[in-house]
Amino acid sequence: MTFLLVLLCQSAICNLQSEISLGDSLLKHGFNHEAAREFRSSLYHSDSGSLTAGLIRMKLGLSLGADNDLPTAAEELRTAGRLEPGLSEPAQTALAGFYARRRRYDLAEFELSDLLVFTRDSTRRATLNSAIGWLRLQKGDIASAAKSYELAGRPEVASTIGATKEGPRRSPTTAAVLSSFIPGSGEIYAGHTVTGLLGFAITAGSLAGAVWAAKADDWVSASIIVSTLFWRFYNGSRSNAVAFAEEFNAGSRHRRVVEISNRVVEPDWFREADSLTGYSLRPDTVSVENDKVEKGK
Amino acid sequence: MLVRTALLVFWLAGACVARYDPLSVCGDWMIGGYKLVLSPLQGQNLCNFSPTCSQFTKAAIRTQGFLPGVLIGADRLMRCNTFAWSYYDTYYTGPVIDGRMPDRVENHIAWRSRTDEPGLVVAAQSERLGTRSETSDVSVMSRRLPASTAPAPPGPSLSFADFLYSSGEYSQAAAEYLRVRFTVGSPMLSGYAGLMAGESYLRAEDFSGARRAFMDLRTTPVLEFSRYGVGRTLFAEAEYPEARAALDSVVSAPLAQQARALAGWTLFKQHRFADGASVLSTLQSALPAQHLATMDGRDIRRRSRLASSLLSAIVPGAGQLYSGRAGDGAYSFLTVVGTGLVTWWYAADLPHRDRTGVKVSIFGVITALFYAGNVYGANVAARDYNLFQERRYVQRADSLFNLLPLEPDYRSLLDSVSPVPDTGKWKVESGND
Numbered sequence: 001m002t003f004l005l006v007l008l009c010q011s012a013i014c015n016l017q018s019e020i021s022l023g024d025s026l027l028k029h030g031f032n033h034e035a036a037r038e039f040r041s042s043l044y045h046s047d048s049g050s051l052t053a054g055l056i057r058m059k060l061g062l063s064l065g066a067d068n069d070l071p072t073a074a075e076e077l078r079t080a081g082r083l084e085p086g087l088s089e090p091a092q093t094a095l096a097g098f099y100a101r102r103r104r105y106d107l108a109e110f111e112l113s114d115l116l117v118f119t120r121d122s123t124r125r126a127t128l129n130s131a132i133g134w135l136r137l138q139k140g141d142i143a144s145a146a147k148s149y150e151l152a153g154r155p156e157v158a159s160t161i162g163a164t165k166e167g168p169r170r171s172p173t174t175a176a177v178l179s180s181f182i183p184g185s186g187e188i189y190a191g192h193t194v195t196g197l198l199g200f201a202i203t204a205g206s207l208a209g210a211v212w213a214a215k216a217d218d219w220v221s222a223s224i225i226v227s228t229l230f231w232r233f234y235n236g237s238r239s240n241a242v243a244f245a246e247e248f249n250a251g252s253r254h255r256r257v258v259e260i261s262n263r264v265v266e267p268d269w270f271r272e273a274d275s276l277t278g279y280s281l282r283p284d285t286v287s288v289e290n291d292k293v294e295k296g297k
Numbered sequence: 298m299l300v301r302t303a304l305l306v307f308w309l310a311g312a313c314v315a316r317y318d319p320l321s322v323c324g325d326w327m328i329g330g331y332k333l334v335l336s337p338l339q340g341q342n343l344c345n346f347s348p349t350c351s352q353f354t355k356a357a358i359r360t361q362g363f364l365p366g367v368l369i370g371a372d373r374l375m376r377c378n379t380f381a382w383s384y385y386d387t388y389y390t391g392p393v394i395d396g397r398m399p400d401r402v403e404n405h406i407a408w409r410s411r412t413d414e415p416g417l418v419v420a421a422q423s424e425r426l427g428t429r430s431e432t433s434d435v436s437v438m439s440r441r442l443p444a445s446t447a448p449a450p451p452g453p454s455l456s457f458a459d460f461l462y463s464s465g466e467y468s469q470a471a472a473e474y475l476r477v478r479f480t481v482g483s484p485m486l487s488g489y490a491g492l493m494a495g496e497s498y499l500r501a502e503d504f505s506g507a508r509r510a511f512m513d514l515r516t517t518p519v520l521e522f523s524r525y526g527v528g529r530t531l532f533a534e535a536e537y538p539e540a541r542a543a544l545d546s547v548v549s550a551p552l553a554q555q556a557r558a559l560a561g562w563t564l565f566k567q568h569r570f571a572d573g574a575s576v577l578s579t580l581q582s583a584l585p586a587q588h589l590a591t592m593d594g595r596d597i598r599r600r601s602r603l604a605s606s607l608l609s610a611i612v613p614g615a616g617q618l619y620s621g622r623a624g625d626g627a628y629s630f631l632t633v634v635g636t637g638l639v640t641w642w643y644a645a646d647l648p649h650r651d652r653t654g655v656k657v658s659i660f661g662v663i664t665a666l667f668y669a670g671n672v673y674g675a676n677v678a679a680r681d682y683n684l685f686q687e688r689r690y691v692q693r694a695d696s697l698f699n700l701l702p703l704e705p706d707y708r709s710l711l712d713s714v715s716p717v718p719d720t721g722k723w724k725v726e727s728g729n730d
Binding site: 232233236 | 334335337338339340341343457460461466469472639642643656
């Protein structure tokens, strides 16, 4: 997959042009915006150029992706694939690499799955499946990641994934039900002890105060205490319990992903794409933001 | 007794104006404590405004003093209800932040005007800056020479700049136009390229770049165009007095009318409708301009702030209803009347009368605060209603102004230039293609 990327572009460059163009040098040295301008300029003057329009568009797409303008880059890379069918695979791979770099693992996985549909060669399918497995792992979708690795012919990774235990889980429904009966207990169940105790104190205290007022036959005070204090904090305790349980599950899933990533030695499928673009497409190490990004989407 | 009352009055007066008086600091601590302890226990995302009600009250106390701050906060508590979402984009304008509507303290101070400025019009304007097809057709100099065998490094090319402009790459087009401007010999062509660079910067919303590009043309033959360009840039940046100053310096015939019309638009944007209408009435008649000359702001519906406050003083919530916010009025009515009823209940000579007076005083103070906050809020609501009506008026004027031909006609610059590329004259083209 990535070898193809390099091979195609290098052969195109070497056969058709004896020198490295200005745009390629700019891209290699990291001047992405200027490289994009140069490629656009050579696109405009393309009837005199030695590179085909598809290849220029692809390089334009690569420089735009490096410049973090992903929507335009996607458009250019797809156009390149349409203009020259041979370039569609490297273009889609590069696009997937850019998405992965921006931690949009869902989009990257989509691009590679799309590519998988049209790929016949078994070695290429294996590398694609391996990359898809890695992306699914980063997304937190561990079960389908294991399946992808098995399809890729890497059962040892799948068994490594299977060997890691699923972390502790807190059910949001249980937390909600617990909190409905004893306010604050659901929050303690989901891991936030102090909040749970405080919630219990306030809810129980307000209820006690209301009962005391009712016993003194002061129903007005009792109803005010119940309708303002008790009602608000009782509902708040329940919704907090659900939120904390979901947060607990996300954290445990994330920890499992980190553990698997540390144990799985992943071939550097970004390296070839890096050498083409001249800069690192490698995403940063897995960090806490992943799950937050995923939840926020 | 008299001395104690006087001290109390002085203390309250000081509380109103000082910012670090003990009351304000205590208020800060109390709200801070609430935020740390009680707020997390009530669940997340309860307030539908962006500085949440507690943050809002804290900021109000900090900036306006304790008593005004508490009143502003009380008004906010009554406004923070489900009907607030129906007032989005009329009274609460701005982007939704994190699922909450924006509502800052500065917009609710009755004795000052709001800080949110009329929105920039570049987006609307760039539809009409749309001499897209015109200017890209105007590159009459571009002739593609047959391809040479070795690809030469492309020099600055006006036709390439036009291509970039028409394909929407405005920042790159600006750079290319600037390259053409400083390499070409003819002053007219150089001026055209400089103006198009300014246009591209304007479209790319790089206003400082646009101003630089336009102001750099002051010593060239395209002086009038450059002044007009500066005026348009300042208009797009919403700096209306400066835009007017720049536009008033445009005096030559084809652009003077457009400059007057744009100056009139700046007056409309600043809500000075009478002045704007009078400026437009001096223009030669184009149909939209004639209608605009009649829009002098007298036909805007307004609400009296005093009447709104008085209504709310008599019936809580009536002022908000008068100012177009029925939902807020209903909530205010329920809050004030509810707390008032509770106070009355405790104070009345009934079997469960509060004999120690604690509950009466607590709820009495709460009722008084909400009542005063409601009257204050009615005043601000009337002001917001008037602002909203004026904004709608400005939008109507905008739609008429968009029909006026306010874009400069750069084509006329090139009419003086020979359309046939001469290799001696147009050295910009010789290295290309």
